[in-house]
Amino acid sequence: MGYGRLPEDTALRETGRITRTKGVSMPDFAELPAVYEILAHPRLAALAAEADHALLVAEIQACLERHRALLRAGRRKSAPSADDVAAEVAAAEAAWQAPSLRPVINLSGTLLHTNLGRAPLSAEAVEAMTRAAGTVNLEYDLEAGKRGDRDDHAEGLLRRLTGAEAATALNNNAAAVYLALNTLANRKRVVVSRGELVEIGASFRMPDIIRSSGCRLMEVGTTNRTHLTDYERALDDGGGLLLKVHTSNYRVVGFASDVSLAELVKLGRARDVPVVADLGSGALVDMRRYGVADEPTVQDAVRAGADLVTFSGDKLLGGPQAGIVVGRARYMKRIKRNPMKRALRCDKLRLAALEATLQAYLSPQTLETTLPTYRMLARPLAEIENVARTVRPYLERWAGERARVELLAGESQVGSGAAPGTMLPTLVLALISRQGTAAQLAAALRALAPPVIGRLHEGKVLLDLRALLDPAPLLAALGGAESDS
Numbered sequence: 001m002g003y004g005r006l007p008e009d010t011a012l013r014e015t016g017r018i019t020r021t022k023g024v025s026m027p028d029f030a031e032l033p034a035v036y037e038i039l040a041h042p043r044l045a046a047l048a049a050e051a052d053h054a055l056l057v058a059e060i061q062a063c064l065e066r067h068r069a070l071l072r073a074g075r076r077k078s079a080p081s082a083d084d085v086a087a088e089v090a091a092a093e094a095a096w097q098a099p100s101l102r103p104v105i106n107l108s109g110t111l112l113h114t115n116l117g118r119a120p121l122s123a124e125a126v127e128a129m130t131r132a133a134g135t136v137n138l139e140y141d142l143e144a145g146k147r148g149d150r151d152d153h154a155e156g157l158l159r160r161l162t163g164a165e166a167a168t169a170l171n172n173n174a175a176a177v178y179l180a181l182n183t184l185a186n187r188k189r190v191v192v193s194r195g196e197l198v199e200i201g202a203s204f205r206m207p208d209i210i211r212s213s214g215c216r217l218m219e220v221g222t223t224n225r226t227h228l229t230d231y232e233r234a235l236d237d238g239g240g241l242l243l244k245v246h247t248s249n250y251r252v253v254g255f256a257s258d259v260s261l262a263e264l265v266k267l268g269r270a271r272d273v274p275v276v277a278d279l280g281s282g283a284l285v286d287m288r289r290y291g292v293a294d295e296p297t298v299q300d301a302v303r304a305g306a307d308l309v310t311f312s313g314d315k316l317l318g319g320p321q322a323g324i325v326v327g328r329a330r331y332m333k334r335i336k337r338n339p340m341k342r343a344l345r346c347d348k349l350r351l352a353a354l355e356a357t358l359q360a361y362l363s364p365q366t367l368e369t370t371l372p373t374y375r376m377l378a379r380p381l382a383e384i385e386n387v388a389r390t391v392r393p394y395l396e397r398w399a400g401e402r403a404r405v406e407l408l409a410g411e412s413q414v415g416s417g418a419a420p421g422t423m424l425p426t427l428v429l430a431l432i433s434r435q436g437t438a439a440q441l442a443a444a445l446r447a448l449a450p451p452v453i454g455r456l457h458e459g460k461v462l463l464d465l466r467a468l469l470d471p472a473p474l475l476a477a478l479g480g481a482e483s484d485s
């Protein structure tokens with residue numbers, strides 16, 4: 001059978017046959033099949049011929065160990081057969097071969113969900129990534145026949161679209177903020193309003209980023225009100241950079257005031273101190289068109305005179321994960337010379353997707369067809385209602401006796417920290433459980449292929465249809481599950 005070298009394999013001495021310890025009552029481990037038996041099992045023949053031998057043996061041992069533990073704990077009364085173990089090992093090996101990153105259907109009501117990969121890419125961006133997957137002129141000047149600069153691929157478009165003198169694309173906006181501060185204010189004091197020291201998700205907290213970029217944090221003003229005089233005094237006390245942060249994911253309302261970017265720029269110029277604006281989402285079009293207020297555009301920040309402006313690639317821009325810095329050429333030169341730039345740069349796939357995404361903005365009138373993010377944002381209720389009508393019978397059939405289905409008015413949110421106060425009217429299909437809990441229903445939806453992600457609300461599972469641009473995979477998932485039940 002070609003297992004000639006097996007007897008020498010130390011791994012195989014561990015056969016699963018455990019000798020009983022005298023006087024101690026133990027389940028009969030002698031019943032557990034041996035590793036070599038499993039290896040020779042017909043079910044694993046094809047696998048054993050191709051797979052890494054040591055890894056396969058380790059998988060079998062792990063499987064036997066699980067059974068041993070179950071027997072020891074008394075949770076299993078009898079040992080599994082060689083057939084059972086072989087089937088388990090085959091399933092485990094299949095899982096190793098399957099992609100871990102899988103498409104899911106986002107019906108959570110959060111359009112750009114950080115946990116679900118934020119902005120879905122446009123078809124053009126996906127094509128561009130495929131094109132760039134092979135050998136490309138990433139850092140190669142085809143005219144001169146020598147080394148080029150990877151920034152060349154997106155910088156021209158970014159300058160043209162934003163009006164900035166220079167631009168670069170980094171790993172994400174956290175990297176962009178880090179590099180901007182580290183380059184312009186290492187060991188200096190960064191002046192920020194207390195109302196803007198935000199946390200965006202668990203791992204991005206403004207004070208932490210400022211400190212880890214080598215700067216000292218100089219807080220000014222209060223949570224709800226900061227005045228120009230607060231900034232002036234901070235510069236008198238040695239402030240070396242003025243930072244304005246867009247409070248992406250929360251709003252201070254009521255007795256509140258802050259200092260505009262334009263005012264900060266005026267102050268910065270007068271005192272020869274650079275001004276950096278972290279916009280978070282960084283929209284390139286006026287978001288009021290989509291019912292999203294309070295989302296400043298990158299062009300506005302550039303026009304206001306910010307020396308550097310940073311924003312994300314995968315929030316309202318609708319592109320791949322990236323952090324974009326645009327601004328003055330003299331500061332960008334220093335950013336590009338910072339050794340950390342190399343550690344934070346984008347790879348060719350993301351640069352390709354970013355370029356294709358930016359190209360969509362050359363025709364802003366068609367954004368709602370070219371970029372999925374804008375299709376979701378601009379979707380009229382009537383269209384969402386059509387989707388609901390299509391999906392509902394499939395969902396009802398899938399739910400069967402387990403739940404009844406209701407169509408309810410709801411609200412979607414943009415997500416990823418953009419436009420926290422904005423709720424977009426939507427329609428949701430609500431599953432109201434008749435057997436079991438809502439959490440069990442939600443889990444059953446996640447177990448579909450592709451997994452369907454809803455949200456729990458007041459004992460119901462809500463499926464928000466605004467983000468369902470193509471219902472076909474959902475219908476297939478629901479239909480496929482039906483035949484099983």
Ligand SMILES: *Cc1c(COP(=O)(O)O)cnc(C)c1O
Nearest residue numbers: 172173174200248280281312417
């Ligand atoms: C989202 C956000 C960030 C972090 O951006 P990533 O691209 O997720 O790294 C930083 N600042 C603000 C204001 C944000 O909204």
